[in-house]
Amino acid sequence: MNYQPVIGLEVHVQLLTNTKIFCGCPTTFGSEPNSQSCPVCLGLPGALPVLNKKVVEYAIRAGLATGCAISPRSLFARKNYFYPDLPKGYQISQLELPICIGGHLDIEVDDQVKRIGITRIHMEEDAGKLVHADISGLGEGSGVDLNRACTPLLEIVSEPDLRSADEAVAYLKKLHQIVVYLGITDGNMEEGSFRCDANVSVMLKGAAAFGTRAEIKNVNSFKFVKQAIEYEIERQIDLIEEGGKVVQETRLFNPDSGVTRSMRSKEEAHDYRYFPDPDLVPLVISNDWVEDIRLTLPELPEARRARYTVELGLSLQDAEVLTSNRELADYFEGCLGHGSQPKGAANWIMGEVTRGLNDRGLEITACPVTPKLLADLLALIEKGTISVKIAKTVFDEIWQSGKGAAEIVEEKGLVQVSDSGAIEKIVDEIIAANQGQVEEFRGGKEKVLGFFVGQIMKASKGKANPALVNEILLKKLKGEG
Amino acid sequence: MELFDLTLHELSEKLRRRELSSVEATGAMLARIEATDKNVNAFITVTPEQALRDADAADRRIATGEGEPLTGIPIALKDIFLTQGVRTTCASRILENFIPPYSATAWEKLKERGMVLLGKLNQDEFAMGSSSESSAFGVTRNPWDLECIPGGSSGGSAAAIAARQATATLGTDTGGSIRQPASHCGCVGLKPTYGRVSRYGVIAYASSLDQVGPVTRDVRDCALMLGAVAGHDPKDSTSVDLPVPDYAAALEGGVKGLKIGLPKEYFIEGLDPDVRRCMDEAVATYLSLGAEIVELSLPHTDYAVACYYLIATAEASSNLARYDGVRFGHRNRDAKGLMEMYCKSREEGFGAEVKRRIMLGTYALSSGYYDAYYLKAQKVRTLIRRDFLKAFEKVDLILAPVAPTPAFRIGEKVNDPLQMYLSDIFTIPVNLAGTCGISVPAGFSSGGLPIGLQLVGRPFGEESILRAAYAFEQATEWHKRKAQI
Known part of the structure; x- marks a missing residue:
């Protein structure tokens, strides 16, 4: 042209x-x-x-x-x-x-x-x-x-x-x-x-x-x-x-x-x-x-985005999404204020929170899961009290009831099982019941590992600590335990 | 002496001493209006029922001891002041049936003090004129000679005082519209400094020049009325937040040692000999009272009329755009489309002088002419203001004629706008400078028509011109003569 x-x-x-x-x-x-x-x-x-x-x-x-x-x-x-x-x-x-x-x-x-x-x-x-x-x-x-x-x-x-x-x-x-x-x-x-x-x-x-x-x-x-x-x-x-x-x-x-x-x-x-x-x-x-007004200006998107990448270590894409509107960024910073880790909070806000809002056509300001409620939930994941998977169920529950994560976890007995004895017991049962798959694994077909993990998690109602499950299962399958 | 002959301060005394009731005084005024206004035509609207009701309320207020000096005094307002529930026409067909939903601040203030409204006074249409002949409700006649104009635009405000139809009135002054009719009708008229009185609810002619002021029978009345309407109004951004002095208390003190300037540009060839004689006599009076007289120059005086007719008309062309027949006022009902409705409504609603000024002003603001006319006029205005401020470094106040001639005959200048415009030659510069001026009776022409003397003061120097006017009034008898009507 x-x-x-x-x-x-x-x-x-x-x-x-x-x-x-x-x-x-x-x-x-x-x-x-x-x-x-x-x-x-x-x-x-x-x-x-x-x-x-x-x-x-x-x-x-x-x-x-x-x-x-x-x-x-x-x-x-x-x-x-x-x-x-x-x-x-x-x-x-x-x-x-x-x-x-x-x-x-x-x-x-x-x-x-x-x-x-x-x-x-x-x-x-x-x-x-x-x-x-x-x-x-x-x-x-x-x-x-x-x-x-x-x-x-x-x-x-x-x-x-x-x-x-x-x-x-x-x-x-x-x-x-x-x-x-x-x-x-x-x-x-x-x-x-x-x-x-x-x-x-x-x-x-x-x-x-x-x-x-x-x-x-x-x-x-x-x-x-x-x-x-x-x-x-x-x-x-x-x-x-x-x-x-x-x-x-x-x-x-x-x-x-x-x-x-x-x-x-x-x-x-x-x-x-x-x-x-x-x-x-x-x-x-x-x-x-003019100077008084300058002091009351909010941090503008550009400055905020830079801070999120440089100081908080977020990716540019994440920073852009979070700063796309002021309320969303304020929400994110609300979570940080209640002790959340930036990356975890960012993922949850862009994931579960946004999905929840979109499904219901709500604005972030109307989100029933407040930054405090979300931060408390994220804290339970970080401490290993619940798994990410369980956390998603708890999140939905918070959205519905407005109750705190700890309360819900307590009420429903969702605390993650990190007792190796208890997990070992479940692993033994699953291995015993699926000898065919054990043979396949030992024959070199490592893909069946996923099958075992799924069965174990199911048996524990999702509460078993996934890291421990993996560790114990591998040992048993390789015949080391 | 008749009831209607009393000055405001005399009537106030009688009301407070309960020698007289407001209902009696108001009744006397209404009867006087009834008896004289067929000839004078000072009123566009008379409101007898409301006046008597308000007078009765004022009497009850006085009886409870809550009266103020102005409570119960019957007054009238130029029909440019919005009065809630009372028709306000601005002497124009376009507002013939306009009943305002709110009141001007100036009237609100007087009403709060318990003043009684007799009615609304005639004027030039939209305050554009110097003779009250451009009213859509007929010309007002000068009570001193019914064949003569009362001056304008606040002709009704002055004629009603001269005919003793109201104890005091309010007018507005954009280029002399209070002082010139006051001079022609033998009353006291004061144009306060721009910003001294709120313009809220006063129909705008030229916003940067318009100012509200009283027309009264003597200087003391004038001081009392000014004190009641002056002051800051949060609804008018151009009103100034300065304390309001006790103007009546400032009257005494005389003029001994006062420096009074005579601008040579105001004592020109062609000044009417009677006017000149009155000025000479006034100067002699002031000298005898101990004032010092100084000759001075206001060098840009010659440009004032041209400057005024560019600025005032430019502002007017914009201020009068709201009379479009859409929301209020006259609307042509037969028009087929929007443009036709605008054109016909305005064509039928406005008189010739208003149209002339809208066209002048529109032209002055038009693209390509703005710099040469409007902007230039603003620069000249600054020079004229500087003339005055410089003069006030040397003198305390300025003495000048109000108008070059006494009242002229009805019809004499209607077909010669330029001659008409020149009758404001001595008053216009004061508006352009934004300062204050007063007109006081200073004699009579050989034909028996009153002639006024103008005193111009520093910005917000109302006390000083009132004091000098009062000293003059006390030393002369002119204000005691009454029009025989």
């Missing part, structure tokens, strides 16, 4: 604050239409915005986590346009002096680390929602639900540093992981808490200047982002190959057909008439506050 795609992303992140950005209304999703509104978010005459401090704190968190500089003085601006879901006829956003500038994110594509620049992060309010439906009492028509109006958003704008749809997706996934880790958003893409506009252009490889870009609006899944960008790259290349020209425009992606179509051209583009909002004073942020 002679063409080089160039991609920049604008990501909107809905913040997880209890109240809206400029008023005290709650931000709960899915409430009765217009039940979460007041003069401010309804845009009534005379109403004035008052900035929610939590939103600023969250924006600073996002900025610090992505290596941005935090502006000591930042401004809110009005973006003017008419639409029924925009109650004031303008959106309060930031243009000049956004809160965060000049950060970056490192992504990995094909085992290569690539640094993607972040131009800026700014705060803004969301619009409401139009409902086209049969509205009770009014008949067929369009209604306006302003519950979402004035909910806080961050817009995170990347540099045009991405060169493929895969890079774009890697960037988005990384960014998504970070903002969720920071606890500033629920990251729910279906509900629109994390959505993205993509600026896509293509140029001949080695060209000095970027091509004309098209902006694809509001793509809200990783899969659609990949599809939309790939389609758009192809469309632009085909257009150029046929002697046409890419025009600057806004396009919409249709997930059903997988194509983008023109929404409005540059000529039809709004003139938003941005100007500083006179209702809000310049936002002054002290360095002390």
